[in-house]
Amino acid sequence: MTPSIRRQLIVALLATIAVAVLAAAYGSYRLARAEVDSVFDYHLKQIALSLRDHAPQSAAQLPAVDDQLDFVIQVFTRDGSRLYASHQHASLPGPAQPGFSTVDTDDGRWRIYAIQLADQIVQVAQPTRLRKEAAAAAALRTVIPFLALLPVLGALIWWTVGIGLAQLDRIAREVKSRSATELEPLNLDGVPVEAQPLIVALNDLLKRHRVSLDAQRAFIADAAHEMRTPLTALQLQATLIERAGNDADRIIAVADLKRGLIRASHVVQQLLTLAREEPDGDASQAMTRIDLVGLARMAVADHQVLAESRGIDLGLEKSVASAPANGDAAALRTLIANLVENAIRYTPGPGRVDIGVAIEDGQPLLTVTDSGPGIPEDERERVFNRFYRRAESAEPGSGLGLAIVKVIADRHDAKVELGDSLLGGLQVSVRFPPI
Known part of the structure; x- marks a missing residue:
């Protein structure tokens, strides 16, 4: 199947835009993830610090926590005994090192912030899955408008490329409308810069074809003129043979006819040689x-x-x-x-x-x-x-x-x-x- 320039351009441009959108989506996701991590780390720290002023001495003194909260609050004694857990997550480890840390558990990865309050250690944990989901949602909200615009972009590209290729269609119609003997160069006015090398090459081909055609016409005219004389002589010599009244005259006429045939044969051979050796002839032997x-x-x-x-x-x-x-x-x-x-x-x-x-x-x-x-x-x-x-x-x-x-x-x-x-x-x- 013959490839279409318009189809190739549209596919290439849309593919490039799609790749750019995907790259932008990945970049947006990475930026959103960094921003989400920063915000959620801040929340972890603030929740843990909010318990500092309460200085709880027992689990009963801790505030009630909504079960739907994404954070898990745990309180440990100095020896590692757990006094309190807002959610039951057996996979979460014991008290972590003070500060931020990321641990792998059977429930996935968790982000933890731990702080020592009096004789207790309070740590607040959150699954990193929630951060990924939040970052992906933010990136998707950014990319969806671009993805929705792809069909519109395809239509605009189709229309724009069609306008650009209209010049080639015009040139094709101009060439098609010409006769075999109309070898004038094509007009370069209004031709796009990208198409000008093609038109220049085509004009050069037309010029060389015109020169070759003129040379062939001149050669045929010269050959016809040159062959007229020996052919006329041959006809005359044949007539003299017919009119010869005796053997002596006939022998002379036949000898003249042979010489005329030799000369005509030589001219034909030279013409064939010249035609073969012309640049557009049949001489195609490799050097x-x-x-x-x-x-x-x-x-x-x-x-x-x-x-x-x-x-x-x-x-x-x-x-x-x-x-x-x-x-x-x-x-x-x-x-x-x-x-x-x-x-x-x-x-x-x-x-x-x-x-x-x-x-x-x-x-x-x-x-x-x-x-x-x-x-x-x-x-x-x-x-x-x-x-x-x-x-x-x-x-x-x-x-x-x-x-x-x-x-x-x-x-x-x-x-x-x-x-x-x-x-x-x-x-x-x-x-x-x-x-």
């Missing part, structure tokens, strides 16, 4: 400790055939023995592959592409250097945009390679930098945070 040197060696092996086919000398330049970093191995392999493919594709043969791994200031550094034409400084920021391709480039491509690199680097808190290489072309550096 583990990996070695960038090992990934660099794998990239050289994976692209060696492509590099040789284009006359490119691809290799791993002298680097550290190991460069550990925290990351997603599959994603970082994709990052290095995109950098190497771009370098091979845009470097004229014969040319050179080097992969380097180093440690600088405690940070792992991956570099891909080529001897190609490079990228002008005024375009280096734009090349990370999706589907951006330089106008001077004659190489077919989707314009997503470096965009994918940037997304993966951001996910790993790495920084991507473009600069001039010592080989005369471009150097891409990816600086990872230290472990």
Whole structure:
């Protein structure tokens, strides 16, 4: 069952009040008991002292005592013989020490005051049970009004808590009334201080969702625009195959169609990779400790055939023995592959592409250097945009390679930098945070 904030608050407050009332009752009882003890001790002493002036010589000279009196008066001789007892209490002891004392008997505890009068000892006793009852009655009279008010307090708390929670109900109605595309932040005016962190967090979530939704819309629009050209080309090439008048023209048209299919497949693969590596995509692999040197060696092996086919000398330049970093191995392999493919594709043969791994200031550094034409400084920021391709480039491509690199680097808190290489072309550096 889902817990109710209102019910929890009411139960907690009423329980706290009840505990406070019980504690007050106990405190009242202790104070009342001390006061009752003081008053009754005074009465015991006054009764005993009242007999001093009479100086009774025998039990007959003692005043008559009402049987309903709570006090028991006893008179003893010096040798301990009892001359008189106002009530018959066989359990009461003989003469006690002068002054106040408390004794335990078969009838319970008794408070006794004893005094020596001439040749006699007079003691007045009272059961402590009467004192406890009097103190409990006084404490109960103090607590009963509070206990009677508990239902009223419960109703007042219910009403007060309801007023406080009305703001949350208003916010809930406001959120419920919005459409799926209405992502404006909620108004904080009139929101209680306690609820403001929730609204701030919700507004932050709405903001991030709006940014993600805008990015998805832009991505879908860009992808549709980018796919329009290769699909149109494929349709045209299929039409040329149908209209081919001889086998030679048909073979050429089929070859063009295959190249178009390869390019379209590459674009789709790049789009899927980019969508997967987006912050809100499907990339959910846990970060583990990996070695960038090992990934660099794998990239050289994976692209060696492509590099040789284009006359490119691809290799791993002298680097550290190991460069550990925290990351997603599959994603970082994709990052290095995109950098190497771009370098091979845009470097004229014969040319050179080097992969380097180093440690600088405690940070792992991956570099891909080529001897190609490079990228002008005024375009280096734009090349990370999706589907951006330089106008001077004659190489077919989707314009997503470096965009994918940037997304993966951001996910790993790495920084991507473009600069001039010592080989005369471009150097891409990816600086990872230290472990």
